[in-house]
Amino acid sequence: MIYRRLRTPSMWRDMDRMQREMNRVFESYSPRGLRSAPAYPAMNVWGSEEGLLVTAELPGVSSKDIELSVVNETLTVSGERVPEELVEEARYHRRECGCGKFTRSIQLPFAVDASKVEASFKNGVLHVSLPRKAEDKPRKIKVKVG
Amino acid sequence: MAEEKTLQVEKEEAALEEGAEWTRDRRIFIPRADIYETGDKMVIVLDVPGSKEEDIDITLEKDILTIMAQVNADEFPGHTPLYAEYEVGDYQRSFKLPDELNRDKIEAAYKEGILKLFLPKADKAKIKKIDIKAG
Numbered sequence: 274m275i276y277r278r279l280r281t282p283s284m285w286r287d288m289d290r291m292q293r294e295m296n297r298v299f300e301s302y303s304p305r306g307l308r309s310a311p312a313y314p315a316m317n318v319w320g321s322e323e324g325l326l327v328t329a330e331l332p333g334v335s336s337k338d339i340e341l342s343v344v345n346e347t348l349t350v351s352g353e354r355v356p357e358e359l360v361e362e363a364r365y366h367r368r369e370c371g372c373g374k375f376t377r378s379i380q381l382p383f384a385v386d387a388s389k390v391e392a393s394f395k396n397g398v399l400h401v402s403l404p405r406k407a408e409d410k411p412r413k414i415k416v417k418v419g
Numbered sequence: 420m421a422e423e424k425t426l427q428v429e430k431e432e433a434a435l436e437e438g439a440e441w442t443r444d445r446r447i448f449i450p451r452a453d454i455y456e457t458g459d460k461m462v463i464v465l466d467v468p469g470s471k472e473e474d475i476d477i478t479l480e481k482d483i484l485t486i487m488a489q490v491n492a493d494e495f496p497g498h499t500p501l502y503a504e505y506e507v508g509d510y511q512r513s514f515k516l517p518d519e520l521n522r523d524k525i526e527a528a529y530k531e532g533i534l535k536l537f538l539p540k541a542d543k544a545k546i547k548k549i550d551i552k553a554g
Contacts, residue, residue, distance in 0.1 A: 293429075311427075311428045311429065311504075312428070313426040313427070313428050314426075314428060315428040315504040315505035316502075316504050316505075317493070317500065317502065317503045317504060317505060318500075318501045318502040318503075319493075319495050319498035319499065319500055319501060320498060320499060320501045321495075321497045321498045321499070323497075325501075326495055326498055328493055329505075330468035330469060330505060330532070331468065331532070332466040332467065332468040332531070332532035332533055333466060333531070333532065333533050334531075335531065336531070354426060356423060357453070357464070359455060359457070360457055360458075362457055362458050363455050363456065363457045364455060364456050364457075365453065365454070365455045366454040366455060366456060366461075367452060367453065367454045368422065368423065368424060368453050369424065369451040369452050369453060370424070370451045370452070370453045370464065370466050371423075371424040371425045371426040371427050371451075372423060372424070372425075372426065373423075373425055373426055375426055394531075396468065396469055396470060396471055396531065396532050397466075397467075397468035397469065397531050397532015397533065398468050398469045398493075398532065
């Protein structure tokens with residue numbers, strides 16, 4: 274996966290593009306099984322002293338089809354984008370939106386208070402807030418004047 | 420029938436004329452689309468995650484149907500971005516409509532990041548079908 278800053282200057286954008294082009298060239302020569310697909314869904318992570326916020330774009334996935342679990346320091350998001358059921362005579366002109374099942378786990382940098390994890394799903398974007406365990410929070414240490 | 424695709428994360432950026440710039444300080448992506456046709460209408464399904472119903476503009480100029488969806492970037496006060504795999508940006512895409520569609524009765528529906536456009540076909544009476552006679 275490409276690490277990228279949120280606002281990328283144009284030079285990096287060009288580099289990214291070049292990298293993608295190169296990947297495409299190499300992938301087209303490799304056997305099918307070896308082609309790497311980036312993990313779905315793509316995630317953005319925000320942090321504060323209190324915990325983490327994870328967001329992911331999941332268009333077309335219904336909230337009841339999303340499953341979240343937190344075990345120790347691992348967050349797992351899984352679900353399914355169900356293909357639209359069409360009437361029999363329907364005929365596709367073009368099909369770009371993928372569908373199917375997905376599962377992704379990410380390693381969190383600290384233990385999370387699983388009972389306080391909250392998630393919301395709005396406009397096709399998933400937000401998961403993961404508060405840090407109270408005993409795991411950084412303690413401020415005062416420097417005593419000798 | 421078009422083949423079913425697997426889920427993809429990559430976003431394709433919309434092209435812009437050389438030398439021109441977008442007015443908004445963010446990238447513009449081409450939303451992925453499914454287009455299918457049933458007996459009496461054509462349906463365009465677009466993935467526009469993050470956009471709100473009121474931030475989507477659909478315009479029809481001559482034969483070109485343009486969909487522009489604004490997405491406001493996530494902002495979480497007190498939080499700093501740690502890791503980013505996807506970029507939040509607007510969506511824009513245009514389609515040239517075939518003549519057989521009725522331009523006056525286009526409808527749109529938005530739900531959970533998906534925009535659906537229903538384009539009814541013109542009355543059968545208006546379309547003349549020409550039979551091919553056997554030699």
